[in-house]
Amino acid sequence: MSKIGAPEKLIVNGKRLDGRELKDFRPIVLESGNLKRALGSGLFNFGSTHAIAAVYGPRNLHPKWMQDPSRAVLRCTYTMAPFSTTERSRPGHSRRSTEISKVVKEALSQVIFFEEFPKAVIDIFIEIVQANASTRCAGLNAAAIALADAGIPMRDLVSCCSVGKIDGKIALDMAGLEDNFGDVDIAVATVGGTDKVVLLQLDGILSKEEFFEAIDLAVDGCAKINDMQKKVLVEKYRGEEK
Amino acid sequence: MVQFVLRSCLLKEGKNMVELKTVKSELVAKERDIVSPGDLLARGLDFLPGSGAYRAGQEIKSKYLGLVKTKDRLVIVVPLSGVYIPKSGDGVIAFIEDMQPTFWITNINSPYDAILQVGEAVSEYVEQGADISVYYDIGEVIYAKVLDVTRGKQVRLTMNDYKAKKLVGGRLLTITPSKVPRVIGKEGSMIEVIRSKTGTMLTVGQNGLVWLKGGYEGLATKAVLMIEKEAHTEGLTDRVTEFLENELAAAGLKPPAAEVKMIKKVRGEENE
Structure with a gap:
């Protein structure tokens, strides 16, 4: 297999191209309440993948026919900034962003108590400022922080991370070249660091054993991210207390 | 596996x-x-x-x-954050946004609009087809009570309450609705502190809107915003008192005695 621009090997001397071990994340940065105008907001970076999420609402939903008299409606918009990729991406919605908006919405729908806000709408906007693989994961993590920051009742936080197969080995958190030239890329989201999976998208071919190994790794990764998300939400207030 | x-x-x-x-x-x-x-x-x-x-x-x-x-x-x-969800019996500050022949539609800083019917707003007989803007007009602000909320979140307001009034002048602040109890304090202790130090009258709606009027409004505004920022901490009343005293001292001001007297007169406390 040889693709244009593909590196010879993705794992050199047991380390990945950016010097990570197989089960390491890229440096993670989290923030909550970073946008002043939104009711709730969050920032999540996996290395050079930067995602910002903003939550507005619950608010009045118009047109009226879209209202649900028994529960709130969730609207999710994922977009990539034109300057986020190496080659300029056309601004606005694409086939890809529509799909990601849909899966992110479905993942978050599992945890929100919609019935507390009949007829209303909760809007989530996810903007990818800089992309280097795992953007839907960073976006979903940022959205979960933003929802909690906005004071929306939830069963738990949704955490997401990617796993994949590079040079025949299962690795955590796909980055740039690994995503482009690796064999498999899987995005997994779980609820509250448990093994309840709310998002699973697989791109590539895996054996059954490899699949279970990958999922176990992803579930552990999500649990770590969940701890970080909870910490960043709580620390914001604890820091002020002292 | x-x-x-x-x-x-x-x-x-x-x-x-x-x-x-x-x-x-x-x-x-x-x-x-x-x-x-x-x-x-x-x-x-x-x-x-x-x-x-x-x-x-x-x-x-x-x-x-x-x-x-x-x-x-x-x-x-x-x-620690969130929107206001109306509950029957709450006192709220509402903006009159629209008018129909027999009711007003108001914004109560919530996902749901509230309506105020003529019968709940005016004590006199109103002729059918009369212009109800003479009572409340679009753009005006009122303090009203939530009469009832249906399961589908249809909200009705009433002015049939001793606190209900039209709010004229002053300034409005928006705070997080869940922090309203801290702005009021235990049995109104926080409002009392701000009133006695700055001479400002505070009307706090459960929906997170605060109306300030009279005295050193700017200083009172700072105090309310401070309460909102530190609502989750303990010993807040003492810190607000200290903050207001320091600010007054720094500006070389005294609590406006005339304003305090006026407030007492309005509240009928003068003779006590």
């Missing part, structure tokens, strides 16, 4: 509840702890989920990013 998948697929509430009968009841979170959604608050069936908490099998977990409160067997989480 296969077990793992099976477990994920079969993890349903019903199955969970049968298994875990021997859990010992204990309170995990402490009073005034800051918790995030999904954090474990208590175990066992001896505790009950109050507002802001939910039961998952044998565990009680938090719904919000908020502060834990316990009341006997109830475990409550007070959210």
Whole structure:
């Protein structure tokens, strides 16, 4: 297999191209309440993948026919900034962003108590400022922080991370070249660091054993991210207390 | 591995509840702890989920990013942010936004609009087809009480309350609705502190709108914003008192005696 621009090997001397071990994340940065105008907001970076999420609402939903008299409606918009990729991406919605908006919405729908806000709408906007693989994961993590920051009742936080197969080995958190030239890329989201999976998208071919190994790794990764998300939400207030 | 998948697929509430009968009841979170959604608050069936908490099998977990409160067997989480959801009996500050022949439509800083019917707003007889803008006009602000809220969140207001009035002049602030109790303080202690130091009258709506009028409005505004920022901390009344005293001293001002006297007169406290 040889693709244009593909590196010879993705794992050199047991380390990945950016010097990570197989089960390491890229440096993670989290923030909550970073946008002043939104009711709730969050920032999540996996290395050079930067995602910002903003939550507005619950608010009045118009047109009226879209209202649900028994529960709130969730609207999710994922977009990539034109300057986020190496080659300029056309601004606005694409086939890809529509799909990601849909899966992110479905993942978050599992945890929100919609019935507390009949007829209303909760809007989530996810903007990818800089992309280097795992953007839907960073976006979903940022959205979960933003929802909690906005004071929306939830069963738990949704955490997401990617796993994949590079040079025949299962690795955590796909980055740039690994995503482009690796064999498999899987995005997994779980609820509250448990093994309840709310998002699973697989791109590539895996054996059954490899699949279970990958999922176990992803579930552990999500649990770590969940701890970080909870910490960043709580620390914001604890820091002020002292 | 296969077990793992099976477990994920079969993890349903019903199955969970049968298994875990021997859990010992204990309170995990402490009073005034800051918790995030999904954090474990208590175990066992001896505790009950109050507002802001939910039961998952044998565990009680938090719904919000908020502060834990316990009341006997109830475990409550007070959210640190969020929108106002109207409740019957609440005093709210409302903007008149639209007018129909027999009612006004108002914005109460909530996902749901509220209506104020002529019968609930005016004590005199109003002729059919009369212009009701003479009572309240679009753009005006009122303090009203929530009369009732239906399950579909249709909200009705009433002016049939001793506190209800039209708000003229002054300035309006928006704060997080869940922090309103801190701005009011225990039995109105915080309002009293601000009033006595700055001479400003405060009207606080449960929907997170605060109306300030008279005295050193700017200083009172600063105090209210300070309360909002530090609502989750303890000993706030003392710190606000200190803050106001320092600010007054720094500006070389005294509490406006005339304003305080005027407020007492309005409230009928002058003769006491």
